[in-house]
Amino acid sequence: MAAGLNLQPQTVNGRLTLDLSNQGLTSIPEEVFDITDLEVLDVSKNILTSIPETIGRLQKLYRLEAHANMLTSLPQAIVTLQKLTHLYVYRNKLANLPHGIEKLQKLTELSIFDNQLTEVPPGVYLLPNLEVLDVSNNKLSTFPPGVEKLQKLRELYIHDNQLTEVPSGVCSLPNLEKLSVGPNPIRRLPNDVTRLTGIKSLSVPDCQFDEFPRQVLQLKTLEKLYAGGCKFDKVPDKVGNLQHLWLLSLSNNLLRTLPSTMSHLHNLRQVYLWKNKFDTFPEVLCELPVMEKLDISNNNITRLPTALHRADKLKDLDVSVNPLTYPPQDVCEQGTGAIMAFLKQEAEKEVLQAFNRLSVRVKQTQWKPLARSLGLSNTEMSAIKVFAPDDVPDQVYQTLVQWSEKEGEAATLSALEQHLRDLDFQQLADQLSPTHWVG
Template sequence: MIVKEVLLFLLISGVPKVHSANYDRDRDCPAKGVSHPCSCTPVAIDCINRAIVGIPPAFTKTNWVFEKVDLSQNLLTRIPARAFQYVNVSKIILSNNNISSIEPDAFQPLQDQIKVLDLRNNKLTFLPEVLGKLHSLNVLDVSYNPIQYMNFTDNVMRELGDFINEFHFGDDNLKGWPESIHHLQMLRILKFYGGSNEMDRIPITAFKGFEWTLEKLWMQNTQLIAVPIALQDLKSTNELHFDNNVHVGDAGILIPAFAGLTDKLEVMSLENNSLTTFPSVLLTLRQLHNLSLARNNLQFVSDQAVSVVGSNLTTVNLQACGLDRIPGALSKLEGIIDLDFSNNKITTIEKNDLQRMVNLQRLDMSENPLQYISRSTFYDLKRLQNLTLQETELYLVPYAITNIPTLKTLDLTSSDTYIECNCDLNWLYCYTTHNNTGLTIIGDCETIQMGIDRYARTRIPSVCPKIC
């Protein structure tokens, strides 16, 4: 009897309509019409770089739930009330505009569903109060806005502290560290950029309030003269990106600053900090497995200096360090899986280079003036899968690859093709046919309009003497 009554009710009232799981451009995109400046995909409303000066650009209401609306690289100067009332998104991108003001009701009726708000590179001079009303906000980026430290107001930062876990801030004219940042007591990711010449250090209490929650920290493009001592208070940070701080130098990598991170830090980037050697602090970081020292002047680094590197490293980036050889001491780091030597000054790879690197899987030697690779090298690289030799001066396919039974990809791509393809590559045909059928060689011949891989597999057996 009950079932019959339910069926009768449905027939009378009608079954509620269910939104289709299939996206329909004409029906579901709020940016309708051929003249509309925006376009849609099933996940995004794309309004990037369309010379838009005002919001909304003739949006129409639909029920489709998008991930984001992207209005970056436009000419917006203000965000008016209810600017996004006809879009259904959780992520709003407004970076690279000229926004100087945001109305108190700008994000109605989305205030309880916005999770990411990107206001990078605008003209804001203070934190708008409306930000404190976005109670689902997880990620806020206000970096490269001319907001001075006293304009990170207590009332807004206190509101943000109840829910935000990722915060980006800073500007080249910032004169001090905002004390109100201690309100962000749920912060897991902090990205700080810039700072004026007056800001060559930050307070020892800079991370107070989130010292137990912060997991990842970026401090880049600053005028700092040393790694902040405030780091020593961080209890949970496993990733540090301290890059492009050109006034730091070797003396600025302070060992006491890392006192609380010796058993926590797993990833560290010290790129372009005017270093000339491997910092001694590396010996204290027992859990470090990913290290980048790219774009430092390590040209005259000694093997003894390399010896401070911990044995737990699996990824090392020494890109653009002015190296003219492969430091021999790296051979003791048998756990390395990924090694980047690209864009250096290395001309040869000798027999004893890369010895004992038995776990190495990826090696990048691209953009070096590399002319010679010993036939006797690579013997210990029994797990190497990817060897990148792009933009070098090699004119022969290196015979040493026959020492790498696991090699899957050899990349010899070059804008100035040097590789000579002739019957001297008989060995390559024999090797790929009988020993390593899974190897793919990327790059072109100089002497014939054909790829090296295709030449070795098809041309050689048809025109060259068979010597296998």
């Protein structure tokens, strides 16, 4: 059996390690269990149906990786491995865990997802040092009480089961940073989920919520929110309170609009909105200064706003499966860079067009107070005047230069229109309205 196998352990990261992964093994060579100083054993990605009880001889074992095999049970001797801190037995055919699992008092990570478990043994809750527990993709319909005892737990994954509610006690875990509860047929989150004051990642996709889970809006430390496939049609205004959010997934819902308060999410880098009900592009996305990735594919959007070009960190834009007519199809087919360049060029045309229309209708004296109100100094006015064409009042150019150098909201045409109204230039503002010029 051992023929052709290298059974000589190596020191990796200061630990005596034997890597027998991906070798087509149907059993573990008995010689392995003679290496009593072994600290890490990796027999993952084989065809093992069992692990012999002789594994109990490896009393120095710190980490056991036996995932992606055909295991239907684990040896009882595993619970004697008192130094074991990491146990990875996911992607097998396990229906239960060994009796006495609570004896593994040093265990910090237990990964048993993608198996056939119908219950979590209560002994798991007696592991005082457990930090990561992954029981996702099993056949769990209930959780026995006691999860609140895992006071050191940082990550809990219970998605892809048959749970109808978040287990009692989860909201009493003071160190929880990652919680994944969907997909599951869960209709609502418990109100006391707001007690998770250090949570950074919450995953609730494909749950059966009637509306956006409002309790989430109080989780001020949240950095990643996955809420796709929940079938809600509105995002509350208070989503703008999640100031640390850098990933937001709202894909496969029924959204037609987004709240303007999303512009407050200055750290948002990744946004996933594919397969919703958007007829028009949500303009608030143009106000996200650090957005790098946007997937708004599979909607009913016909036009991208030129203002999107201001999201200059956007490197990955997916607008496929939309009936887009603007930008033209040949531009869209060239990818994100071409789309953004096109929108920027079009935005510059809009600015010049708008100001040229204004210049025809405005008395020269009206532009002086407007230019000064925008902060243009006399020196700047004089310098720019040299370059102003004879057929356009130089004050138009003075205003244009100052305004176009502004960033964020100050650079939008609507912001300029409002500025004109504030100065009581109502007729000028009317001329800037999209109904008065072609853009």
